[in-house]
Amino acid sequence: MGIAENVKAILAELGPGVGLVAAAKTRSAAEVLQAVEAGVGIVGENYVQEAAAVFPAVGRRARWHFIGRLQKNKAKKAVELFDLIETVDSAALGRELDKRAAAAGKTMEVLIEVNSGREPQKAGVLPEAAEALARELAALPRLRVLGVMTMGPFAGDPEDSRPYFAETRRVFDALRRAAIPGVEMRLLSMGMSHSWRVAVEEGSNLVRIGTAIFGPRP
Numbered sequence: 101m102g103i104a105e106n107v108k109a110i111l112a113e114l115g116p117g118v119g120l121v122a123a124a125k126t127r128s129a130a131e132v133l134q135a136v137e138a139g140v141g142i143v144g145e146n147y148v149q150e151a152a153a154v155f156p157a158v159g160r161r162a163r164w165h166f167i168g169r170l171q172k173n174k175a176k177k178a179v180e181l182f183d184l185i186e187t188v189d190s191a192a193l194g195r196e197l198d199k200r201a202a203a204a205g206k207t208m209e210v211l212i213e214v215n216s217g218r219e220p221q222k223a224g225v226l227p228e229a230a231e232a233l234a235r236e237l238a239a240l241p242r243l244r245v246l247g248v249m250t251m252g253p254f255a256g257d258p259e260d261s262r263p264y265f266a267e268t269r270r271v272f273d274a275l276r277r278a279a280i281p282g283v284e285m286r287l288l289s290m291g292m293s294h295s296w297r298v299a300v301e302e303g304s305n306l307v308r309i310g311t312a313i314f315g316p317r318p
């Protein structure tokens with residue numbers, strides 16, 4: 101199947117309650133444009149440079165989510181290009197984004213990335229540290245915290261991802277109950293090509309899908 105058929109099939113199965121982010125790393129501008137024309141509303145990019153290369157073809161016909169690891173020296177460009185940064189996992193990164201957003205006259209939407217698998221080499225805050233980070237980010241006037249994102253450990257069997265999605269859902273619910281002023285728990289971003297059905301069962305309302313839209317990465 102082609103990109104457009106893949107997008108239409110996934111959107112039909114997702115239904116209206118779950119947003120679809122096309123995870124576009126390594127894909128050409130023409131491929132990403134096809135996905136957007138088929139109905140993808142959000143493009144997810146892992147690298148600021150790649151996003152800048154694809155952006156002219158797509159522009160603001162889609163929203164742009166940053167889903168990679170953001171280096172501080174890329175924060176300025178990221179604030180200009182992206183509508184939402186899904187991967188904020190430290191107050192230092194939050195402060196940098198806040199500063200850049202103020203300079204750009206913009207309010208930056210962010211998600212808190214949770215290291216649900218407690219993997220030392222992985223990005224994200226540990227589940228028990230999410231609330232403290234949410235409070236620090238809430239104090240930054242140019243940031244709007246809108247939810248939580250996780251990757252989870254890579255698993256061949258999607259069922260193996262379920263406990264990590266459930267753990268992230270608990271963080272999301274706890275942050276919602278904490279009712280921190282300036283923090284809204286609207287988006288729960290979890291699930292990729294092989295695991296999105298399990299993620300949605302566990303409460304995800306934003307899935308990030310690359311391979312199942314575009315085919316295997318080169």
Ligand SMILES: *Cc1c(COP(=O)(O)O)cnc(C)c1O
Pocket residue numbers: 123125146167168251291292293294308309310311312
């Ligand atoms: C690549 C990527 C995805 C999508 O992965 P697929 O397995 O190709 O669907 C989702 N989220 C992030 C953060 C990624 O880097």
